Amino acid sequence: MDVHRPDSLSEALELRAAHPQAMAMAGGTDLMVDLNFDRARPPAVLDLTRIPELREWSLQDGHVRVGAGVTYTRIMAELGDRLPGLAVASRTVGSLQIRNRGTVGGNLATASPAGDALPPLYTADAVVELASTRGTRRVQVAELITGPKRTALAADELIAGFTLPAATGPQEFAKVGTRNAMVISVCAVSLALWPVERRVAICIGSAGPTPIAATAAAAFIAGELDWDGLRRPSDAALARFGELAGAAAQPIDDVRGTADYRRHAVGVLARRTLGWAWGRMPAWS
């Protein structure tokens, strides 16, 4: 197997165009598992770890642009204040070793329904940059992820990075698993409050073919919340919010959980993450 080791993004894009069968490798935490289990046998690997452009993040006009190769460990250490939802989700990924190697770019390209970095990107309407020698196109994260482990990435494209607004309010993430670490989510919920627009965003992970934005639940609770006085929402409103979130899930029965359990758990996580986020609102006011 050939291993290409470009030193710049432009060199990587040239190699990508010349070798469309080659598989890109960032942290390798998904790719190496596939190679070991013989699920993938590419003629070549395109190692992206030496490319400085992919490892950088920057701020512009209240937005954060994160290179595809920034690891979970760095997101937790360097971006927890600006991207708290993504940072909390990063903290739940794998183990220390996996977080040191694994990248959000790899999570996006794998497009697993259980990818924990994906729901926080949906709740912030993240835009993903897809680069090739033909140029760069920008797509909404929900347009990139087209199905379970399927993306709109063309054969000659690489994910260069993604951009999302810095938080203007609390953001939370919670997942259900059989234990606390090294576990694939049974289901997950990411929730973001955008107080300037008086908007709530909620996205469900691991309970559908792709992450699912629970838009009806979000619109309902945004109308119920007391954005001026910050009073606790009523139990009836919280219960309805949970029901609507559960109804938005499209779960299946599998080895990790039943569809009924997942739908129920999504409702519980929705109420719980909203309670945590709303409790933090005074600190953001």
Ligand SMILES: Cc1cc2nc3c(=O)[nH]c(=O)nc-3n(C[C@H](O)[C@H](O)[C@H](O)COP(=O)(O)OP(=O)(O)OC[C@H]3O[C@@H](n4cnc5c(N)ncnc54)[C@H](O)[C@@H]3O)c2cc1C
């Ligand atoms: C023990 C273990 C525990 C795990 N736990 C979790 C967990 O809790 N939550 C979770 O979500 N995931 C988990 N994972 C899966 C994995 O760690 C994540 O999906 C991670 O984000 C993958 O990133 P990576 O940089 O290692 O990707 P890689 O393995 O390098 O690549 C993954 C895929 O993305 C492609 N790719 C990578 N970078 C790019 C790019 N810039 N442009 C285009 N294509 C690209 C590769 O070709 C490959 O198809 C776990 C994996 C292991 C082995």
